[in-house]
Amino acid sequence: MMTRQNLSLGNALLQQGRQAVATLNDNPPMAEMPMVLTLDQLRPNPDNPRTGRNPRYDDIKASIKARGLDTVPKVTRDPQGEDVYIFSDGGNTRYQVLSELWQETGDARFYRIHCLFKPWPGRLQCVIGHLAENELRGELSFIEKALGVCKARMLFEAQNQQKITQGELSALLGEAGFPVSRSYISRMEDTVEYLYPWMPNLLNAGLKVPQIRLLLALRQDAEAVWLQHVVSATSEPVCSFGAIFGACCRRFDAPETWSPEMFRDELIGDLLQALSHPQLNYDRWILELDPKESNRRQLFGEQATAVNAVSEQPEKAAPERDDNAERTRASDRGSEPGIIPPSVTRSVQTPETVTSVPDEKPVSSVFSGKKPVLPAHQPDDSPEPARPEAETLAFARTGLEPVSSVWEISPMQDDIDHLQNMVFRLAFELAETQQCENAVMPASDAQSVGYRLAEPLSAQPFALLLLSLSGEMSLTAAPLTLTDLLLGSTLPDGFPLLDDSQTVKFLRLIRLIRRLRELQRRMSPDSPEGP
Template sequence: MASEHHIPLNEKLLRRGRMPNGAFADVLSPLSEIPMLLTLDQLRPNPDNPRTSRNPKYDEIKASIHSRGLDSVPKVTKDPDNPQDIYIFSDGGNTRHAVLTELYAETGDDRFRCIQCIVKPWPGRLHCVIGHLAENDMRGELSFIEKAFGIEKARVIHEEQLGRAVSQRELAELLKNSGYPVHHSNISRMKSAIDLLYPWMPDLLNSGIGRPQVAQLLALRATAEKAWQSFSQAGAVPPERDFTAVFGEVCRGFNSPEDYTADLFEAALMAAIQQAMPGHVLTGDIRQAASEQQAENNQPETVVAAKKPVSTPAEKSLRNPRPAIADTPPAAPETTADIWHIPALQDDIEHLQNIAFRLSYTLAETTGTEHTISEDPLYESAGYSVLPAPGNELLAALCGSGNDCVISTLIGSPDPFSSVVCDDKTALNYLRLLRIIRRIRELQRQSYGEVSA
């Protein structure tokens, strides 16, 4: 005890505190977001992350982290039911974890092992899944089938919590209230893709084909099945033949993305159905009928950015280059509430800058000046920058690099020979962008205030 009194006070203050024994020794989930230095040993990828494919920008992200470190602080959380001192990523971050693990193994540099994180209160497994969906979808990094499985996982978790089945409209309402709106008809299409297509052609779906191609396949299947049922009722189909098996065999032949085209698939499906009906000749165009059905059932997808549909390598080479983050523009707001509401999952500077960039790119397309818009990830920016060009003055003004021209762009002039620069839909997009940038500036002011305090 005597030696204890001779230990300098500053050394005592730097000693690690005692941890309580028993159940209280476990690290508890914080009540609010707190910064914390964690090691790779304490971090794990979120097992419920809907993204399963390798990030196409993996090598680019790795080079960036190697040279500059992390540009943003990852957000993690801890499941209170897990007794170990393990944290999982709450909103994306799995790619960064893989890169840091790889860099530490290659270099042994401790800056890749110890990571400054923001620890969030445990939101529950359901909200973690939806958070990952929103984060990955906003960056355009989710394929249609990954999104479908993610939403299906959210449905399963929600049903387990409620102890009953959940309708597609209920699920759509849950996703909307959580900041990830998806139309219920699109949820139905995703469910059909999982049940009717994925068992037969997983490689094709995992390759990244988008909603239009999936909708076309489902429409072809529905039309062909309707024709099959008509022939079955007429006695033209042998009773031992099953449509699902016939359709599945055709799908297996087009499981590779290099082999699939809509024309060849339809021809093979027609031939397979014809072979199952000896003595009868099929006429008409199944795909034409399917296209008409698809047009009747067409509904909007999520309002968050999504990956642009991918089909064949030839189609990829024909695409016009444009920013990947803006491949699918955000849906135009329809009401004042749509303009002003900011979902909780997106209410931070990084997410809002991402939205502002996509909105500005979409607006610039209406005047043919999208080539002047660039993403600006700097913390103090509005999310984008603008090169001076006729037609983009308002976009430049909103991000702080131009002159005030609100009246001339949004309202027009009384001159009978002049016209309003933008239509009503474009005006609503400008108002939405105005709201987003107002919130970005508000968060930036709060952040600077906290630092100065």
């Protein structure tokens, strides 16, 4: 009896033990289920967007060595791929850490891993899963996310046999758990198309988004100028713009050689050599590729450039004044000897020089030095000489909102919408001179002055001054006075903050705000003038 039991026990010990679930058959499970897999049965996901070393690799390794895996990795299996399991949502870094720890220690807890199996979702969902998992941890560089998004587009189009727009791709990624805007996708695809082929090392080293945005904006502005002038160049360019830009990028494809200022300077030099045009010199390229000009184009379109071009044109000479004709018209109207008829002081009417003043309030120009003009008569249509004010303010006819007169407003612009736009442009331009333009944001509601501050609590003194002009109150008292702003002091370094041109624009800003508030008061239902 004892012998039979010993034989049975011996046979039982010689029988094959229980197999792991993953090795029972070649067919993967049809539903989610826990599994215990070895490192030999696991592989990293080849579609993982991470291409470089995880910046937190050493910390992750120390944590796993001390405590083991805190989270259960999710794995899947491609029915048409190798007979191994791959990570479906992240996990590649943990696989590398476990492999190193197994080789270093031989500890079985690093060799056998508890996993959660998921049925094969397809390559597209695996890519999006890796993007979403890494986005939660903030571990992917911009170029890694960009390459992952481009791969997701490629897989989706191959799977559905049709092209998709950036908006459709944005919706697809959002539904799959990786929300990203259409504009962000556009920047990603531009980076992969225009920058990555020429400077992969710099991008893989972790070039930040602001620098990438600067590069893309620089390329866009330079290409626009190239296309505008290449048709009228004195000679045929030896190569395309893309080749010139790419060659310049290749010279800066390393973190230690990258410098935005040096890159722009080198690019301008290459463009000058490749494109010979009488209107394109170094200074012109500097102006066209200035980041501030690019920012203005984004805010105002090409309007600012067009306005500057018009303002720089020489003014047409006004016809000579006929004193006899003036005296004849004055006597016909019965004008008195000390009153100058309006026709004598008014210039040729243009959209920028037609006076608009409050009703029944005669106004005199504080710059002309002439006596107050009574608006008793309507001017006739005869040509008039240019006013001295228009000549003395020629230096202020530059920038986003050129000023040819502090007081006069075109009737075509004498409404709330136009005034708000002009006020915002002036406020933005003045803020730009004080390095606080990012604080000024457009505002177009009915009672707005035309702008608002992005963060009033942390605004600079000049931005707080603009805030006070808008009628808003700030908890932070602005230590900036009109003396500091406009006059200065007798001290050697007591210069005013605003130069002459900026002072004229500041006075113009006050004039426009006064007129805007007047029109807004009329729109108020409680106004005695009625809406």
